[in-house]
Amino acid sequence: MIQFHDVSHRYEGGHDVLSHVSFSVKQGEMVFLTGASGAGKSTILRLVALIARATRGQVHVHGQTLASVKPRHIPAYRQRLGLVFQDFNLLNDRTVFDNVALPLIIRGHSHRDVGRQVRAALDQVDLLNKEKVYPLTLSGGEQQRVGIARAVVTKPDLILADEPTGNLDPEMAHEVMRIFERFNQVGVSVLVATHAIDLIKAMPHRMIHLEHGRISMKVPLSVRHAGDFPYA
Numbered sequence: 001m002i003q004f005h006d007v008s009h010r011y012e013g014g015h016d017v018l019s020h021v022s023f024s025v026k027q028g029e030m031v032f033l034t035g036a037s038g039a040g041k042s043t044i045l046r047l048v049a050l051i052a053r054a055t056r057g058q059v060h061v062h063g064q065t066l067a068s069v070k071p072r073h074i075p076a077y078r079q080r081l082g083l084v085f086q087d088f089n090l091l092n093d094r095t096v097f098d099n100v101a102l103p104l105i106i107r108g109h110s111h112r113d114v115g116r117q118v119r120a121a122l123d124q125v126d127l128l129n130k131e132k133v134y135p136l137t138l139s140g141g142e143q144q145r146v147g148i149a150r151a152v153v154t155k156p157d158l159i160l161a162d163e164p165t166g167n168l169d170p171e172m173a174h175e176v177m178r179i180f181e182r183f184n185q186v187g188v189s190v191l192v193a194t195h196a197i198d199l200i201k202a203m204p205h206r207m208i209h210l211e212h213g214r215i216s217m218k219v220p221l222s223v224r225h226a227g228d229f230p231y232a
């Protein structure tokens, strides 16, 4: 699903913020990207989403070499991705329904199709009863679930989430991670950048740990299951 081969990245005028990074995420896998602030987690997600392009090395997603995706084809490329952000990025003057509908409306779906798919997405995040309300009347966890519904309404096969629980209390954060797991259980690949070690340490998913733009450790599932967790 995702392959990084010896990838380095440098923002204009800066130093390397990723250095010789290689890893892969298999189709149907859920993987956590961990590391301190500034370690390069968001940069990896930006490279996958083609918000930025790797300075060196190769990134492949869905078997496609991203360096060869032309700018005019980026919107089509992103159709298979669902993006979830720390600060939800909701339009607060639009209802929950309208927020979730937006990606479908942009893609020109019919009115009937929009209604059906938005309700299906809201159902998947347990917010079917909130379609008429405005985001600011919801709890943080509910707002993030609206953000997830918006990300999955187009049925992506890969979800990229950047610190999705960063603004949530532990209970809501747990609920949000559970929702990602639910999508993963039906075959969606999920890559989550997170600081929330306490939250994820009991979860049975692979973890890739970054330090100063380099992978310092890939924690295999066997270790996670054994409870021998190096960052606890």
Ligand SMILES: Nc1ncnc2c1ncn2[C@@H]1O[C@H](COP(=O)(O)OP(=O)(O)OP(=O)(O)O)[C@@H](O)[C@H]1O
Pocket (backbone or CB within 6 Å): 011, 012, 014, 017, 035, 036, 037, 038, 039, 040, 041, 042, 043, 044, 163, 193
């Ligand atoms: N647009 C940009 N221009 C220049 N430097 C940037 C840009 N975006 C990020 N950086 C730098 O790249 C490095 C890695 O940032 P990145 O956001 O990928 O880290 P992160 O691990 O996601 O951090 P956080 O957990 O704080 O979000 C940091 O030193 C950051 O200052």
